[in-house]
Amino acid sequence: MASQASLDRHRVSAIIVTHDGQTWLPETVAALTSQTRAIDIIIAVDTDSQDNSLQLLKSARIQVINAERTCGFGEAVSMGVDSLKPRHADVIEWIWLIHDDCAPAPTALEFLLDAVNERPQVAMVGPKLLGWHDRTHILEVGISIAGNGARWTGLEPLEYDQGQHDGIHDVLSVSTAGALIRRDIFEEIGGFDKNLALFRDDVDFGWRTRVAGHTVVAATRAVVFHAQASATERRTIDVEGALLHRPLLLDRRNAAYVLLANSSWWMIPWLSLQLLSSAMARAIGYLLVKLPGYASDELLAVATLLIKPGLIFRARRDRKAHRFVSSRIVSSYIPPRWSQLRMSISRLLEGIRSRLLPDIGGSSQSILDSVEDEDLLVPTKGSRWFNVFRKPEVSGFLFLAVITLIASRMRLGSLIGGALPASPSGARDLWRSYFESWHQVGMGSSQASPPWIAVLAILATVLFGKTPLLLTLFFLLAPLAMMWSILTLFRKLTKNSWISLSASFIYAISPVAIAAINSGRLATVVALIVAPQVPILLINWKKIELHTWRQIFTLTLIFGLLYAFTLVTFVILAGLVIFAVVGDYQGFVLNGDRPLFLTRLYRRFVLLLVPFLLTAPYSFEALISPSKFLSEPGISLPGGGAHLVILGNPGGVGSLPWWLISPMLLILLVALFSSSRAKGFAIYGLGFLAPAVLFSSLSISTHGNSARERVWVGTFLVGATIAASAAGVVILDRIRGVLVSSNFHYRHILAALLLIVTALYSIVTIGWSISVGATSPVQSSRSTVMPAFLSVEKDTKTLVLREVGSFGNKSIQYYISRGRDITLGEPDVAPRQTLRIAVAAQELIDGSGISSSQTFADFGIKYVFVKSPFDRSIIRTIDGLGGFTRASATTNGVVWRVQGVTGRLIFVGADGERTLLEAGEVGARTTVDRPGRVLLTESYDRSWQIFENGYRLERIESEQGLPLFIATESGEISLLHDGTIRRAWLSFELICWIFVIILAAPSGRRKREISEKELA
């Protein structure tokens, strides 16, 4: 404690500024009067308070100066200082600034003076500010300002005061709440800036004090409790110049002002940019949490300042007059950008952690609670590390991980096979594939890329663009993700961990899961992971009005993700919605509650149709080619027939053999006649299974496959499998008690049968997966179909003929390659076969194709490649046809060059002479030397355009269905595919996503809506 003598050298005048502060003022006044070091003079400046503040001050016999209601804090302080007697030379006079919402601890002044006693260079000292409501919550120990204008305390949010920041610290500034300022320096510097009526005046003053050659410190032994009433919007902001009376707007505006007025001149452009960009980023953040007012505050704050540069110039001129040292002296007090970033990330992660793993109260045990006799050095809760494996969750997931790893031993690399084409090497290729308006697949296509490509591209970007790694990890971790996802659902159905875990495990090795992974069905795997979350989020499907709109929009995002991968989910949801609406209508007919009916109807249709908008234009194109409603990403491969599907097995390559029958159907049938809620699940399960069986009998031609293939109904079976698993969990959860308490009857037999079938299925399936299943079509491979030398010529079309299929079931198939194998997403946009090419290919094979080579040349097909192994007699047949010259014959296959001038861009002169023009991958720039026709050997599309000498050439569709342009003169031509429509659709899609994300995001609250308790 400082000696009384030394303290007597100081004379302290407390100035309280009040503005509607009756809530806090009694405690403030009491705190001032109970200081261990008495205050010499107390003056109050009341800014025309509308409450009882004035009466409270008068009753405390404090001298009051009345000010205008619009009077700012700095101005009010100046009024208070002006009312003081002139300074004495033999004492050091101090001004102690007190807000009406802060209460100093009794020793606050004493410790503040103690801190400055030995430090004559200190012009301003501040206390440690603690929370008003939670007095262990540390608010500030000195303050600064970040480059983006944020108020910087260097503290964690809601940091607990444990003395970790105690001491006397050199700081840029301290809060005016409880700040002790030397009067002479205050007057010398000119007091607070009048342009800063409220907020950030403290930082500005500290900064000016610093550059005037003085020191500012924070002394933490002095404590002041602060309610931060203005900042937390506990009272209105009435100061002059406070546009719209918005605290945030004023705060941001003043922050920008402080930075621009005090920083070095050469920092101004950079700071302006930083302020503007951070304001925009914060505005977007506020928009996402549906706080448009705050968002506009952010932007208005910067705008109001930037449109008045004269204000800044004047402020800088004023500051220059009092500056003794460079502005850079404060740079050490400005937080570096990385520390702001670190803190932001830390807050984000903490937010996610608290969301996912909320702290469970009462779980911790104090050492003091232990038995008294127990040695305190012995841990109260001893556990061996391997005990962790006794937890069913840990052992269950570990077991599945081991099985998955063994079964996936051939998939530890770049995956290909089944429905999965090769992965592009980088995320950039996926993005390009998604954004481009023209796809170089087959004869070219302008179909919209499916949105799942964008989803993969986002994920691949997170993995530094390594798409192959993404897919490897996806298929490797998919069973674990499926198990986790369904486990979260089952935990809501039973408290028995063993039941929920076993059922989750069986779900992860269900026939549909195994078939989907083994055959590379991206959509079904995603559905298997995501779909279990739907019943968790949509628990009140029948009474959907119980869900808030925010929940509905959250679900639309999930359905949007599912639609993005396959529109089968739209078909399923449409079925569910139709049934539900019919039920709602029946209810409406009975009770006549029209508002309820409409409420449900709107919610159901939003749920069904908004994801349809989110996946536009891909979803809209499905209306034109309905086969897309039943297709999955990648290569079109057939599924199994109805006889397999009814047993829960989707069939097709990579699926379990028919004799490996899952217990799904048995569980559904047993549950269907149970009296528990398992019956409800069973009805839903059959509701999924019945259409699955029906659709499995249909055949569609899609994704670059001209032959009709049986529909893969994996996504339908996901629903059936989830329902069957849930029904099984419910049955097992309650049956043990029933069986124990009842005599032997059919239930015992059924339960035993179910368990035996399930156990048998699990054991045999695991065995099959790690033996035969490991050699399923999807495997890591680096081999290619196309020989490297055909890739040398850019965008050369090659007709590839190949025998495809297993032994005894081989068929000859062909497709046009652009010199390379296909990659992810390309089958989904592959065009239908061109009839003329189909006929030419057929005649090529049967030997009657005298004009096949001419047809191929017309379509720009330069090579014919027969991939080995292939029927030698057909090779001989092709040899026998005219128009093909063998280019090579290797173990890889035989290549013929199609005779004649052919390529991507052909110029046909008036005399019919064909000349090959240079052409890029999509667009091209070249010259024609005379009038004629320019033939582009791509599918006809209205977006193809050629400009010559600034004019657009007339475009017609050739006899072969190719775009043909009439060049009327010689000159340079520019070929392009106009992507305006695609860009418009992408913009529409982006707007839809942003809109729905905002609607689904949790709403932010204004500070005034946050309770005192939460603030504490």
Add this chain to the structure above:
Amino acid sequence: MKRSIYALLALALSFTLATLLTVTTKSSVFSESYPAVVCPPTLSGLSSQISLSSRKTAFQRLSNRSTKTIPFNVLRYPVSKDSLVISATGVTPVVWQSRAGSWAGGAICSGPTSSQWFVGGSSDVTSRGRLMVINSGLSEAIVDVQAYSENGKQPLVSLNLKSKSYIVLNLDSLATGDKSLTVHVLPRSGRINAFMIDELGAGLQSLGGDLVNPITSPSRTLVIPAIPNQIPKKGQKASGSHTLRVLTPSDVDANVTVELLSADGRFIPVGFNSRRISSGIVTELRLSPKISASAFAVRIKSDEPIVAAISSRVTVKGRKDFVWSTPTPALVPMAMAVTGLTPLIAFASDSIAVKVEVTYLNGKKSLATIKGSDIATWRVPNAARSITIIKASSETYAGALVASANGYGYLPITPGSLLTRVEIPSSNIRVLIP
């Protein structure tokens, strides 16, 4: 309970509908056709006639660059020079070539094949034989010709043939000085047929000749169904003698057993049981069976794939001639044009049961059934234009022997072009993933 039953009914209904309404997906569509057959060109000094079954049968000359065909309008067509490409549509045309007063021989016109083995010919000083390699395709062709002789494998000859052209190789250039020749014609690309003429002469004296019919591929079992066996008339010196020429193309020696089937019975001639044949070397074995039948057959069994043929010495009007009898594949239903020929067809099998339909020049038809065991012979009636094998017992082999004023000839009874069932390809992007 009502909802449960509805759900169950819905499933049952779906399953029934799915089972009933399943759209059968036909994954493969096929196109069936008979490839055009190619007949050999008529070389200088020879004459050729092609037997046809229909006047409407269309053809084009090999040298004709257009793809248009014209009908023959006759049933027996003399070929002046060029090789002909014939759209025979299932009825195999037969070509009969002869050198007046010297020799005659027959061959079937056939479609392009992936491999042809000619067991016959000679490269010694008496040889006047030639190998004709024809590219009937519209693209250039590459053909490898590999000759074997008693001195082993000879240097490979690679030929480049322009579209719709043929090359004639003298046999004596393939293994100069060697007596016993076997030639393998292996097309690398192109629509290739080859024909071989084995013609011998000593100075101005003709020693006979024949067209050597090819074998598609080496096999462990070969049946040569028709070997002429001229019985000397009383007091005459036996002119008939047979030489079995065998080659084991693989790298391992073969053990060969030759079984003789004749009207006199079935037996293995002395010295022909498990006879070792060195690999890569053309081996000739003299065969002089003491049988009374005018034709006989042999069945050759080997533990390694072999090719073989039998050369039989015959005398026609006092002139020496020889006939190359070659193995045939098992008899299948087929049709062959025989206009102008009255061949003697020999069937060889353990149990022979063959039903043949004969179509005459006047369009009439008759049926004949040939039954027997080991070997049975049947002469095609006069004025027949074609024969059709309607039904044949399994593992039955047939060959035809034709006698003419110029000499003896042999024809394998096998289709020149099989019905080709080509799958029509479908467009599928799946071909572009490994």
